[in-house]
Amino acid sequence: MILVTGATGFVGRKVVGALVERGHSVRALVHSRRRAAVLSAHDVDIFEGDVLVPGSLAGACEGVDAVVHLVAVIRENKGESFQQVNYQGTSNLLRAAEQAEVGRFVLASTIGADSGPSIPYLYSRWLAEQETERSPVPHSIVRFSVAFGEGDEFFNMLAAQVKLSPLVAIAGDGAARFQPIAVEDVAMCLVGALERDDVVGRTIEVGGPAFLSYEEIIDLVAETLGARIAKLHVPMVLMRPVAAVMQALMPRPPVTPGQLKLLGVDSSTELDSVQSNFAFAPRPVRDNIGYVARIRLRDALKMNLGIMPARIRDH
Numbered sequence: 001m002i003l004v005t006g007a008t009g010f011v012g013r014k015v016v017g018a019l020v021e022r023g024h025s026v027r028a029l030v031h032s033r034r035r036a037a038v039l040s041a042h043d044v045d046i047f048e049g050d051v052l053v054p055g056s057l058a059g060a061c062e063g064v065d066a067v068v069h070l071v072a073v074i075r076e077n078k079g080e081s082f083q084q085v086n087y088q089g090t091s092n093l094l095r096a097a098e099q100a101e102v103g104r105f106v107l108a109s110t111i112g113a114d115s116g117p118s119i120p121y122l123y124s125r126w127l128a129e130q131e132t133e134r135s136p137v138p139h140s141i142v143r144f145s146v147a148f149g150e151g152d153e154f155f156n157m158l159a160a161q162v163k164l165s166p167l168v169a170i171a172g173d174g175a176a177r178f179q180p181i182a183v184e185d186v187a188m189c190l191v192g193a194l195e196r197d198d199v200v201g202r203t204i205e206v207g208g209p210a211f212l213s214y215e216e217i218i219d220l221v222a223e224t225l226g227a228r229i230a231k232l233h234v235p236m237v238l239m240r241p242v243a244a245v246m247q248a249l250m251p252r253p254p255v256t257p258g259q260l261k262l263l264g265v266d267s268s269t270e271l272d273s274v275q276s277n278f279a280f281a282p283r284p285v286r287d288n289i290g291y292v293a294r295i296r297l298r299d300a301l302k303m304n305l306g307i308m309p310a311r312i313r314d315h
Contacts, residue, residue, distance in 0.1 A: 001025045001026070001027055001045070001063055001064050001065055002019055002024050002025065002026050002027065002064070002065065002066050002067070002068060002194065003026075003027045003029060003047075003060055003061060003064045003066070003067045003068070003102075004016055004019070004026055004027070004028055004029065004067075004068045004070065005029045005051060005067070005068070005069050005070055005071045005093065006029075006069075006070030006071040006072070007026075007028035007029060007030060007036075007039060007044075007070070008028070008030055008035045008036060008038050008039060008315060009070060009071075009315055010147070010149070010151055010152060010153075010183060010313075010315065011070055011108065011147060011183055011186055011187065011190075012028075012070045013038060013039065014149075014183050014184055014186070014187035015068055015070065015187045015190055015191065016028060016039055016042055016044060017041075017042060017187070018184075018187045018188060018190075018191045019068075019191055019194075020042045020043065020044065022191060022195075025045070026042070026044040026045065027044065027045040027046075027047055027060065027064060028044050028045070028046055028047065029047055029048075029049050029051075029060050029071075030046060030047070030048060030049075031048070031049075031050060032048065033046060033048060035315075038314070038315075047059065047060045051071050051085070051089030051090070051092055051093050052084060052085065052088065052089055052092070053092075054092045054095070054096065057092060057093055057095075057096035058096050058099065058100065060096065061093075061096045061097050061099070061100035061102055062100055063100075064097075064100060064102050065102065065103050065104070066102060066103055066104035066105070066106070066194055067093065067097050067102055067104070067105045067106065068106045068108070068190055068191075068194060069090060069093055069105065069106065069107050069108065070108045070190075071085065071089055071090075071093075072085060072086045072089075072108070072125070072128075073085045073086065074121060074153075074258075074259070075252075075253075075256050075258065075259065076256075076258070082120050082121050082123070082124035082258075083120075083124055083127075085124075086121070086124035086125055086127070086128050087124045087127040087128050087131065090107065090128035090131055090132065091128075091131045094131060094132060094135045094137060097135075097137050098135060098136055098137050102137055103137075103138065104137070104138050104139070104140075104194060104200070105132065105135065105137045105138065105139040105140075106139070106140050106141075106142065106190055106193045106194050107128065107129065107132045107139065107140070107141045107142070108142055108144070108186075108190060109125050109128065109129055109141050109142065109143045109144075109203075110122070110125050110143055110144065110145075110267070111143045111144065111145050111179075111205050111207065111267045111268065111269055112125075112143075112262075112265050112266070112267050113125035113126040113128075113129055113143060114126050118261075119258070119261045119262065119265065120258060121258050121261075121262065122262075122265070129141055129203065138200050138201070139200070139201065140193040140194075140199045140200060140201070140202055140203075140204070141202070141203040141204070142186075142189055142190055142193050142203075142204050142205075142206060143203065143204070143205045143206070143269075144181055144186050144189070144205070144206050144207065145178055145179040145180060145181055145206075145207040145208065145267040145268060145269070146178050146179075146180050146181070146267060147180070147181055147182070147183045147186050148180045148181070148182060148183065148285055148288070148289055149182055149183035149184065149291075150291040151291075151312070151313050151314070151315075152183065152313070153308075153313060155180075155217075155221060155289050155292055156291075156292060156295065156303070156312055156313060157254055157255075157303060158217065158218055158221045158292075159221050159224075159225060159292035159293075159295050159300075160254070160295055160299065160300040160303035160304055161254065161300075161304065162218070162221055162222050162225055162227050162229055163225065163227070163295050163296075163297060163299075163300035164297070164300040164301060164304055166227070166228065166229050166230060167229070167230050167231075167232055168218060168222075168229050168230070168231050168232070169231075169232050169234050169239075170214070170215055170218065170231050170232065170233050170234065171234060171236060171239045171255070171260055171263050172233070172234075172235065172236045172239070172263060172264055173215075173233060174213060174214045174215030174218070174231075174233065175213050175214070175215070176213065176214050176263055176264055176265060176266055176267070177211050177212070177213055177266045177267070177268045178211070178212055178213070178214065178217060178266075178267045178268060179207030179208050179210070179211055179212070179267065179268040179269060179271075180207075180208045180210075180212060180217070180285040181206060181207050181208040181274070181282055182208065182282060182283045182285075182288060184283075185206075185208070185274060185280075185282040185283060186206070188278065188280065189204075189206050189274060189277070189278050192277075192278040199277075204273075204277050205269035205270075205273055206269065206273045206274050206277065206278070206282075207267075207268055207269050207270075207271075207273055207274070207282075208274075208282050208283075208284060208285055209271060209274075209281070209282055209283075209284050210271070210284055210285065210286075211268055211271070212285070214263055215231065217285075218231065220285065220286060220289070221289070221292060224289050224290065224292055224293065225292060225293060236260060236264065239255075239260055240257055240260060243255050243256055243257045243259075243260050244257050246306065249306075250305065250306025251306050251307065252306045252307065252308050253306045254303065254304055254306070294311070294312065295312060299311070299312055
């Protein structure tokens with residue numbers, strides 16, 4: 001039995017599907033059975049719990065052979081800080097896994113996780129990695145660059161900006177380098193880390209088959225939408241107060257101050273990272289983001305006002 005946390009999320013759904021397809025029995029940790037409806041296509045054991053409630057995790061880990069831990073937040077909300085969810089949640093789960101004598105723990109992390117606290121999101125990810133490495137439970141850590149696929153946030157939010165206006169603001173110089181990887185390929189890497197003994201104790205970074213700057217990603221999104229745009233580079237010093245106001249006023253702002261910091265950090269690794277570590281070729285982002293064309297003008301308006309339409313992203 002494999003326990004998957006964050007099973008109803010963007011990556012989690014693909015991980016559950018890949019595990020079931022490969023013949024594994026899966027237990028999905030969910031906040032509510034209502035949310036578990038998105039997993040109805042798979043025969044999985046649904047367990048209600050929360051990584052921030054240690055008492056709920058003992059039962060989740062009981063009888064489990066391995067854990068794939070995906071729960072994390074990239075924006076902070078009331079009661080859901082980076083420190084609480086990304087770090088403490090991982091620590092809680094590791095303790096439960098140790099007590100249940102789980103045989104393998106796979107942690108999904110992010111390229112750029114760092115010991116410096118200047119970017120709290122990346123720092124919380126690094127803390128979670130450190131906690132995983134200290135645990136006696138055999139582990140693997142898979143760091144990945146920005147993931148794309150239907151229901152993603154990154155590419156859909158950029159498409160909403162392009163759709164709404166022919167003038168697109170780019171925070172900073174737009175030169176930070178990313179290596180977009182398909183969510184299905186992320187799932188296969190995580191399953192590979194679970195199944196293979198040669199990756200135990202290792203931290204592996206994976207990304208797609210091409211490097212793209214933030215500005216090049218915007219160009220690719222515009223090209224996919226058939227939109228002609230003009231780009232305006234806005235200094236970070238001017239963008240930060242705007243992002244802070246949006247964070248204070250909107251339920252789900254297009255960008256937060258923390259995310260602005262991430263736009264200045266490279267998220268890339270070796271181009272052959274997937275091939276060399278997991279022996280398959282990841283799909284390119286070009287010609288594989290057609291889903292952004294589903295965004296209508298009213299969807300774009302809502303998204304830029306901090307309201308994510310469920311038809312675009314339901315979590």
